[in-house]
Amino acid sequence: MSTTDQVAEAPALGWGERLRKFGLMLVSPRGAVYLLLIVLLILITVLNPRFAEPDQLMRFIQRVAPIAIVAIGQYFVIVAGEFDLSMGSLVTAQVIIAGNLVGQDDSRSIPVLLLMIGFGLLVGLANGLLTTMLKVPSFIVTLGMMLALLGGVLFWTGGAATGNPADGFRQIGRGGIRDLPLIDFLPWAVVVLVVLLALAIWFSKRPFGRTFIAVGDNVAAAHYSGIRVWWTKTAAFMISSTSATIAGVLLVGYAGVHPSVGRGYEFIAITAVVLGGVVLGGGRGSVVAAVAGAFALESLFTLLNFAGVPSTSRDAIQGVIIIAAVAYAAATFGRRRRRPARPTSPAGEEQAPSPVPAVPAPTPATGDTPQQGGL
Amino acid sequence: MRRGIRTAAGVVGAAALLVLTACTTDPSVTTPSDDPGESEVEWFDQALFDKQDAERGVVPEGPEGQPYLQHINAEMVDTSEYASEGAKKACFANASISNPWRQTGWITMNEQLKVLQADGAISEMETRDAGDSDDTQTADIDYFIEEGNCDVFIISPNSTAAMTPAVERACATGKPVVVFDRGVQTDCPVTFIHPIGGFAWGIDTAEFLIDNLEEGDKVVALRILPGVDVLEQRWAAAEKLFDEAGIEAVDYFTGADPAEIKKIISDELAKGDVQGIWMDAGDGAVAAIEAFEDAGVDYPVMTGEDELSFLRKWKETGLTGLAPVYSNFQWRTPLLAAQMIFAGTEVPQEWVLPQSPITSSDLDEYLAANDGMPGGHYAKFGGEDLPGYPTVWQERIIP
Numbered sequence: 001m002s003t004t005d006q007v008a009e010a011p012a013l014g015w016g017e018r019l020r021k022f023g024l025m026l027v028s029p030r031g032a033v034y035l036l037l038i039v040l041l042i043l044i045t046v047l048n049p050r051f052a053e054p055d056q057l058m059r060f061i062q063r064v065a066p067i068a069i070v071a072i073g074q075y076f077v078i079v080a081g082e083f084d085l086s087m088g089s090l091v092t093a094q095v096i097i098a099g100n101l102v103g104q105d106d107s108r109s110i111p112v113l114l115l116m117i118g119f120g121l122l123v124g125l126a127n128g129l130l131t132t133m134l135k136v137p138s139f140i141v142t143l144g145m146m147l148a149l150l151g152g153v154l155f156w157t158g159g160a161a162t163g164n165p166a167d168g169f170r171q172i173g174r175g176g177i178r179d180l181p182l183i184d185f186l187p188w189a190v191v192v193l194v195v196l197l198a199l200a201i202w203f204s205k206r207p208f209g210r211t212f213i214a215v216g217d218n219v220a221a222a223h224y225s226g227i228r229v230w231w232t233k234t235a236a237f238m239i240s241s242t243s244a245t246i247a248g249v250l251l252v253g254y255a256g257v258h259p260s261v262g263r264g265y266e267f268i269a270i271t272a273v274v275l276g277g278v279v280l281g282g283g284r285g286s287v288v289a290a291v292a293g294a295f296a297l298e299s300l301f302t303l304l305n306f307a308g309v310p311s312t313s314r315d316a317i318q319g320v321i322i323i324a325a326v327a328y329a330a331a332t333f334g335r336r337r338r339r340p341a342r343p344t345s346p347a348g349e350e351q352a353p354s355p356v357p358a359v360p361a362p363t364p365a366t367g368d369t370p371q372q373g374g375l
Numbered sequence: 376m377r378r379g380i381r382t383a384a385g386v387v388g389a390a391a392l393l394v395l396t397a398c399t400t401d402p403s404v405t406t407p408s409d410d411p412g413e414s415e416v417e418w419f420d421q422a423l424f425d426k427q428d429a430e431r432g433v434v435p436e437g438p439e440g441q442p443y444l445q446h447i448n449a450e451m452v453d454t455s456e457y458a459s460e461g462a463k464k465a466c467f468a469n470a471s472i473s474n475p476w477r478q479t480g481w482i483t484m485n486e487q488l489k490v491l492q493a494d495g496a497i498s499e500m501e502t503r504d505a506g507d508s509d510d511t512q513t514a515d516i517d518y519f520i521e522e523g524n525c526d527v528f529i530i531s532p533n534s535t536a537a538m539t540p541a542v543e544r545a546c547a548t549g550k551p552v553v554v555f556d557r558g559v560q561t562d563c564p565v566t567f568i569h570p571i572g573g574f575a576w577g578i579d580t581a582e583f584l585i586d587n588l589e590e591g592d593k594v595v596a597l598r599i600l601p602g603v604d605v606l607e608q609r610w611a612a613a614e615k616l617f618d619e620a621g622i623e624a625v626d627y628f629t630g631a632d633p634a635e636i637k638k639i640i641s642d643e644l645a646k647g648d649v650q651g652i653w654m655d656a657g658d659g660a661v662a663a664i665e666a667f668e669d670a671g672v673d674y675p676v677m678t679g680e681d682e683l684s685f686l687r688k689w690k691e692t693g694l695t696g697l698a699p700v701y702s703n704f705q706w707r708t709p710l711l712a713a714q715m716i717f718a719g720t721e722v723p724q725e726w727v728l729p730q731s732p733i734t735s736s737d738l739d740e741y742l743a744a745n746d747g748m749p750g751g752h753y754a755k756f757g758g759e760d761l762p763g764y765p766t767v768w769q770e771r772i773i774p
Contacts, residue, residue, distance in 0.1 A: 050646075051645055056645055068633075085692050152665075163751070164661070164750075165394050174665075255633035255634035255637055256661060256665070257633075258658070261633060261634055263630070263632060282409075302638075302642055305639065306642065311626050311628050
């Protein structure tokens with residue numbers, strides 16, 4: 001009942017109000033990831049003013065799109081209290097499927113695309129059912145899935161590239177609308193990302209979307225409140241595998257076919273999600289912040305490129321910055337979490353515009369239980 | 376209370392870390408150009424550089440039209456002690472087939488095997504694939520020594536130093552050992568087969584770029600991974616020559632990931648003009664060229680490899696290019712060497728195979744000769760006279 005109240009309230013908010021909340025959030029500790037992103041973007045622009053030009057910016061978003069989309073998928077899994085380690089290898093598998101099955105024949109694009117989506121859903125379903133029905137920890141299930149997919153790819157290709165599919169198929173990831181005023185070039189990948197992000201925001205505000213957070217926060221409470229936990233978690237895995245599929249389609253276009261495409265994406269996505277302040281173990285976080293996390297990570301990569309950091313020390317510097325940022329986000333987020341009971345009405349809402357208080361009354365109480373053990 | 380203190384400590388710690396990172400980024404912004412010299416010191420070997428530089432100009436000895444049997448500056452060794460009748464069992468410890476170059480060679484080697492089986496020289500070849508692992512390959516070699524019932528050991532080492540003891544154990548059996556591709560730190564094998572080498576690659580490519588660029592031009596070097604001697608030597612030679620010629624060269628590790636390559640090039644293009652692309656292996660060359668197309672700028676002067684995807688893109692775009700070659704036909708030589716050893720024919724102690732780049736003048740010839748081959752195929756695979764040609768390579772049936 002309280003869930004419906006929240007849903008009714010959310011769309012009633014005006015845009016101005018939301019903007020104000022966003023501004024407030026940015027300066028609050030919760031906005032760590034946005035601050036980091038802004039700082040990184042400013043540093044990049046200082047080093048290379050051309051970066052701020054609209055067409056460069058569009059190209060930047062284009063290339064972050066796959067990883068941001070993977071982060072969106074990973075967000076739903078993590079917020080529901082699970083992990084999906086199979087995303088990167090699913091991206092790889094989908095890239096190889098596209099390369100091998102589309103070949104140079106444009107007419108096969110649509111059937112292969114449908115096949116890829118079907119295959120992705122199947123992988124997500126398997127992950128979800130194994131996790132919920134057999135009660136195997138998702139860390140292990142998806143790790144196994146990762147190895148199975150990578151092994152399958154290796155078996156199929158022998159570990160080497162097979163050649164790019166027809167150019168028509170690659171348009172989604174590589175092409176776009178050209179000669180536009182102001183931005184000059186609008187890559188399809190950017191359109192896809194914007195649509196998916198909007199969908200994800202809308203979905204996480206829906207009653208079903210909110211059950212993800214409820215399940216991640218406290219499985220028992222979710223169960224007693226009538227949520228089908230197995231279905232929610234399975235759906236999370238299916239969302240993540242679908243997002244990996246879409247990322248794969250974009251990457252085939254952007255980069256081409258190679259068994260190394262998608263490598264490490266699961267960890268980049270998890271890092272992005274955590275950087276966005278989403279709590280590992282579930283129950284807290286916002287999908288927008290997860291996407292911002294993905295952008296921050298890629299900006300970091302670009303910054304190191306622009307700064308001319310030697311190739312040998314780049315990974316180390318990247319690692320230190322990520323640890324620091326996550327630690328900062330975790331510490332500030334943890335502090336915020338530790339005083340959840342006090343702001344009951346508007347103030348509490350303000351700090352958490354995402355659907356965190358889906359079950360307002362029980363959340364502070366149940367939220368405390370995993371906190372003492374978990375943090 | 377304790378909670379409050381813990382929170383404060385956490386925040387202070389995190390803030391300190393953040394300050395720390397701010398410090399780590401800053402120096403890197405100001406001193407980007409000081410470091411490259413270090414890697415040069417580590418991998419550059421003047422004697423080897425000079426040797427390979429000289430070998431590039433030598434006309435190889437051996438049968439005309441069969442580059443896999445030719446050799447450069449060879450010192451022959453007597454093999455009469457191994458001479459023996461009948462078909463022999465070969466045991467092949469392979470590092471991996473995890474890249475298109477090794478796959479192409481592996482296909483060629485198996486076709487060569489069929490010929491030698493038909494001739495009655497080799498009865499069978501038992502192969503163990505180490506999957507890029509030193510440990511696995513050591514175990515593979517030891518297995519062959521203990522229970523392989525082998526007549527000859529063929530080893531393509533995964534890494535130089537780590538494989539040396541295992542190769543020495545194989546030598547100790549008294550049976551002939553043939554090593555090819557990457558080397559080991561022992562001269563106990565009967566013959567060590569390899570193309571001229573990484574420095575020659577680096578010299579060929581760097582000279583080409585220097586000839587086609589102006590002083591002060593920028594070259595982006597795309598490298599697969601650090602720490603592998605064949606690859607490091609390519610870069611060590613090229614970097615030295617770029618430096619001497621006043622070409623600005625920046626290097627990146629890509630893992631051959633085309634997405635990574637595209638990111639790197641588009642960042643470099645956002646920074647400023649890029650006139651040249653240098654690669655230590657051709658895998659991913661197409662993505663690099665596409666990055667220039669996507670950015671809508673002129674094609675660079677570029678060196679890739681004799682991988683067909685690059686040769687075709689080169690032809691299609693008409694860019695100024697060179698395809699250095701790490702002779703893939705060397706995969707034929709080990710089995711042929713085994714045949715020679717059992718026949719008691721002398722073989723070169725160090726069998727240096729020819730290694731010459733494909734230039735724009737013979738690009739068409741190689742494209743025509745390899746028509747219908749997949750993108751991951753290598754133009755100088757040297758298997759045109761083998762029975763499965765061309766279907767086996769076209770369909771890329773990996774044994």
